[in-house]
Amino acid sequence: MSIATLAVPSKGRLRETALERLAQAGWNVVPPADARSYRATVRGRDDVEVAFLSASEIARELGAGRIDAGITGEDLVREGLADSEDRLDCAARLGFGHADVVVAVPEAWFDVETMADLGEVAAGFRARHGRRLRIATKYWRLTQRHFSQEHGIQLYRIIESLGATEGAPAAGQADIIVDITSTGSTLRANRLKILSDGVILRSEACLFTAKQGVPPQIAAIAARLSANGQKKAAPSR
Amino acid sequence: MGVLRDGDAHHGNYPMNAHRSFAARADIETILAGLGAARIDVPVLQPADPFLDMAGEELRRRIFVTQSETGEALCLRPEFTIPVCMAHLSAQSGPARHGYVGTVFRQRRAGASEFLQAGIEDIGAADTLDADARSVADAATMIGRLGVPEGAVETVLGDQTVFDAVLAALGLPAGWRLALAHAFGSDAALAATLDRLSRPAPMPEMPAAIADPARAGDRAALEAAIAGEMRAASLPEAGGRAATDIAGRLLAKVEAAQHLPDPARLDALRSFLAISAPLAAAPDALAQWQSDAGVDISDAVAALAARTDALAARGRDPQATTYRASFGRRLDYYTGLVFEMRSTGGDVLAGGGRYDRLLPLLGAEAPTPGVGFSVWLDRVARAAGGVS
Numbered sequence: 331m332s333i334a335t336l337a338v339p340s341k342g343r344l345r346e347t348a349l350e351r352l353a354q355a356g357w358n359v360v361p362p363a364d365a366r367s368y369r370a371t372v373r374g375r376d377d378v379e380v381a382f383l384s385a386s387e388i389a390r391e392l393g394a395g396r397i398d399a400g401i402t403g404e405d406l407v408r409e410g411l412a413d414s415e416d417r418l419d420c421a422a423r424l425g426f427g428h429a430d431v432v433v434a435v436p437e438a439w440f441d442v443e444t445m446a447d448l449g450e451v452a453a454g455f456r457a458r459h460g461r462r463l464r465i466a467t468k469y470w471r472l473t474q475r476h477f478s479q480e481h482g483i484q485l486y487r488i489i490e491s492l493g494a495t496e497g498a499p500a501a502g503q504a505d506i507i508v509d510i511t512s513t514g515s516t517l518r519a520n521r522l523k524i525l526s527d528g529v530i531l532r533s534e535a536c537l538f539t540a541k542q543g544v545p546p547q548i549a550a551i552a553a554r555l556s557a558n559g560q561k562k563a564a565p566s567r
Numbered sequence: 568m569g570v571l572r573d574g575d576a577h578h579g580n581y582p583m584n585a586h587r588s589f590a591a592r593a594d595i596e597t598i599l600a601g602l603g604a605a606r607i608d609v610p611v612l613q614p615a616d617p618f619l620d621m622a623g624e625e626l627r628r629r630i631f632v633t634q635s636e637t638g639e640a641l642c643l644r645p646e647f648t649i650p651v652c653m654a655h656l657s658a659q660s661g662p663a664r665h666g667y668v669g670t671v672f673r674q675r676r677a678g679a680s681e682f683l684q685a686g687i688e689d690i691g692a693a694d695t696l697d698a699d700a701r702s703v704a705d706a707a708t709m710i711g712r713l714g715v716p717e718g719a720v721e722t723v724l725g726d727q728t729v730f731d732a733v734l735a736a737l738g739l740p741a742g743w744r745l746a747l748a749h750a751f752g753s754d755a756a757l758a759a760t761l762d763r764l765s766r767p768a769p770m771p772e773m774p775a776a777i778a779d780p781a782r783a784g785d786r787a788a789l790e791a792a793i794a795g796e797m798r799a800a801s802l803p804e805a806g807g808r809a810a811t812d813i814a815g816r817l818l819a820k821v822e823a824a825q826h827l828p829d830p831a832r833l834d835a836l837r838s839f840l841a842i843s844a845p846l847a848a849a850p851d852a853l854a855q856w857q858s859d860a861g862v863d864i865s866d867a868v869a870a871l872a873a874r875t876d877a878l879a880a881r882g883r884d885p886q887a888t889t890y891r892a893s894f895g896r897r898l899d900y901y902t903g904l905v906f907e908m909r910s911t912g913g914d915v916l917a918g919g920g921r922y923d924r925l926l927p928l929l930g931a932e933a934p935t936p937g938v939g940f941s942v943w944l945d946r947v948a949r950a951a952g953g954v955s
Binding site for chain 1: 772807
């Protein structure tokens with residue numbers, strides 16, 4: 331049997347929780363002997379290799395077909411990879427790392443509750459203010475898909491934001507934002523509200539694989555992770 | 568404007584093409600000169616911002632973007648209208664008819680990404696109806712001289728001015744007019760918008776401090792309350808949406824929630840959008856609609872009739888052109904005439920239209936009208952019988 335490569339986030343809570351879930355599903359990842367190494371093994375198995383990669387790199391490696399499976403946030407895969415729905419399977423939803431990618435506008439925009447409202451505001455924006463509506467985000471692809479393809483809103487400009495996106499409206503850099511939120515508290519603190527149909531993606535950590543040619547050991551761990559993930563997820567959602 | 572006026576979905580793969588030789592280009596230059604257009608050249612590498620500002624962020628997926636050393640976003644020209652208008656403005660000359668031929672670049676998942684276009688942009692002509700007619704006639708002439716028989720080309724024509732006049736005459740609420748104008752040009756978006764507007768609007772959810780003045784129609788108090796919220800959120804006071812913009816839309820929504828939509832007016836709008844007739848019969852069809860609906864759009868109909876006469880005077884048979892009331896472009900700088908010429912195989916061979924809002928948006932100081940068309944030479948070669 332050939333060796334399958336599974337990528338796991340290289341740091342933070344995503345890494346810790348991913349390793350916990352793998353252990354619960356029967357794969358104990360043995361930390362590399364050399365602390366600087368990014369490769370590890372699974373105890374008692376010689377058909378798996380674990381690669382520690384940054385969470386966003388995992389999406390890219392999956393897209394390039396250089397790894398067989400990877401655990402990462404769904405938002406990073408959908409944003410990082412064109413046509414990810416056609417190219418990758420979400421083989422297991424893991425029930426942690428929950429976060430929503432949302433469209434948020436200032437609370438003071440009492441007249442804007444839906445994407446349709448936002449479309450009207452965007453359509454008249456340049457005539458009133460001499461420029462397009464500006465959206466601060468680091469999610470270019472998800473924003474374009476939600477605005478242009480699902481809601482037919484074309485007349486806006488994206489302002490690239492690399493951090494503290496929620497502060498962009500107050501800073502005058504953008505009018506609204508598309509950002510990730512888990513509890514909504516950061517948005518509330520910045521007096522932003524989520525539109526009623528403004529949830530672009532309900533993201534969580536997932537095990538992604540290619541559509542075809544999934545090695546059997548990966549398919550087996552995916553099934554166990556999936557069963558455990560549903561149990562964990564049940565109480566919270 | 569191809570970005571723009573083109574039917575991007577239709578083009579196939581054209582590895583070889585009769586118009587790619589130098590001799591063929593010389594022929595096209597001769598045709599342009601024969602139509603009285605002055606030859607203009609614009610750089611292949613263009614600043615990306617004007618295209619994204621005009622056509623919206625959706626365009627970014629469809630153009631080739633790169634960066635200068637200083638970080639300026641540049642792109643391979645995706646069309647000619649915007650660069651030609653910018654060149655016209657920087658030359659600071661008077662009215663002119665600019666003719667061009669060259670490659671445009673579009674990013675697509677599969678197939679070719681370079682296309683040959685030729686066209687004429689007529690900028691600053693005061694007699695707009697005659698300039699419209701000339702643009703349609705020139706596009707037809709060019710396609711004909713390139714070997715596509717007249718009987719193999721279908722011309723469809725629409726008029727944004729008529730649609731605007733219909734919205735105004737029906738007395739629809741301002742928010743509705745904006746939503747409908749934004750959807751104009753896409754049958755699916757129009758149907759969805761009409762559907763949404765025909766359902767009762769829900770009362771917006773508002774905290775008491777906002778709801779009280781909003782329901783009482785006390786605009787001053789409402790604006791003050793909204794301004795207070797904006798200050799509390801440290802939102803900038805200038806440069807974006809102000810309390811008065813928000814109050815205006817909110818009051819309109821509160822009013823809409825208190826009144827049932829008027830089905831008769833939406834039905835009248837639907838029956839207008841269904842009008843499709845030979846151009847020669849369009850003024851009568853519109854006059855009939857106006858009397859059925861009990862509204863007055865006679866100025867817009869008269870302009871359409873005058874343009875139809877101008878077209879006939881330029882040798883186009885108005886019986887052979889189709890007027891479709893719902894035909895438009897979803898770009899807010901198109902203002903009047905829009906037209907398209909299709910082959911019997913369904914390829915868009917040429918697209919054109921009037922864009923009186925574009926030059927002011929690009930920085931023209933005085934109102935500067937413009938109308939133009941682009942011919943897709945690769946598709947024309949195919950329609951004319953392929954490689955020769």
